[in-house]
Amino acid sequence: MTIISLILLVSLLPHLTFTARVNVGIVNGRDAKPHSRPYMVSVQTKDHHICGGFLISDRFVMTAAHCRNIAPVVTVVLGAHDLRKKSENSVRFTVDSYHQHPDFTNKSFHNDILLLKLEKNVQLNDNIKWIAIPAEEGDIEAGSVCSIAGWGLLETKGKKSNHLMETNVTVMNNKKCESKWGKEHFSASQMMCVHGNGGSCDGDSGGPLVCGDTAVGITSFGDPDVCNSPELPEVYTKISAYLPWIKNIIGNVN
Structure with missing residues (x-):
């Protein structure tokens, strides 16, 4: 765990009876086929990955509200697979405005949702595409x-x-x-x-x-x-x- 995540974890300790892991890589996973998930976003501070996110339109990224506890100002990288490679034609965007759910607080993970409005519209291509979100409220069937x-x-x-x-x-x-x-x-x-x-x-x-x-x-x-x-x-x-x-x-x- 990074020092910054640890600081955040400690800051939450008084509020939770047992603290949930805050900045939740993938364990026992596999390498994704490069650019097979063109909606994936790396949310970064000072060029370091801190959270994931995903593109839901040509102007908005969705992520978790608690990611802003780690870094109130972030940039996002779209179109990446290997975060070390600059030759992938990935694109970095600054965030124009932050829209955290009004009922989110640092005391719990309820309403843990944040929309990032990007500085300009994203030019979509094979490596950068948005993903659909549900059209109506409902539960996903257990076992799916x-x-x-x-x-x-x-x-x-x-x-x-x-x-x-x-x-x-x-x-x-x-x-x-x-x-x-x-x-x-x-x-x-x-x-x-x-x-x-x-x-x-x-x-x-x-x-x-x-x-x-x-x-x-x-x-x-x-x-x-x-x-x-x-x-x-x-x-x-x-x-x-x-x-x-x-x-x-x-x-x-x-």
Whole structure:
């Protein structure tokens, strides 16, 4: 875990009865085929990756609100696979405005959603494309196999991956997830859980949970001590719960 993540973790300790892992690489994953996920975004501060994100229009990136606790000012890199390579034709954008959900606070991970309006419209190409989000509110059926991706740690307290990694995960029953985390931390109306052989780790926060061709969740939090914990499943912000707010932001920002 980076020093900056550790500082953030410590800052949250008084507020949570047991602190969820804040800046949730992919454990037990595989190298993603380069540019097979053209919506993936690296959210960075001072040219260092801190969180994932994903392009949802030609002007907006969606990520986790808690990523701004790590760095209030960020840039985003689109069209990347290997973050070390400058020859990939990846593009860096500055953020024109930040739109954090008004009910998000640093005291919990409820409403952990953030929209980044980019400085200008993105020129879409084979390596840079946006991904659809749900058209209406609803739950993904438990047992559905979906996927996650990111540039985070490859194992608990391990090294970050320069290559985009990915793995498949299975959506968990909400009641089962609530029994694991407790109602104080898990809200079935706003969140969803997954489990699998592979999972998220530090540096994957803000990346999408993708079911079919749609981004349905935002990587939010997990076990504070172990990446891809068998006891505490990883939790994602449920995008469909926020559709009116999302449409209001995107529709009213010029």
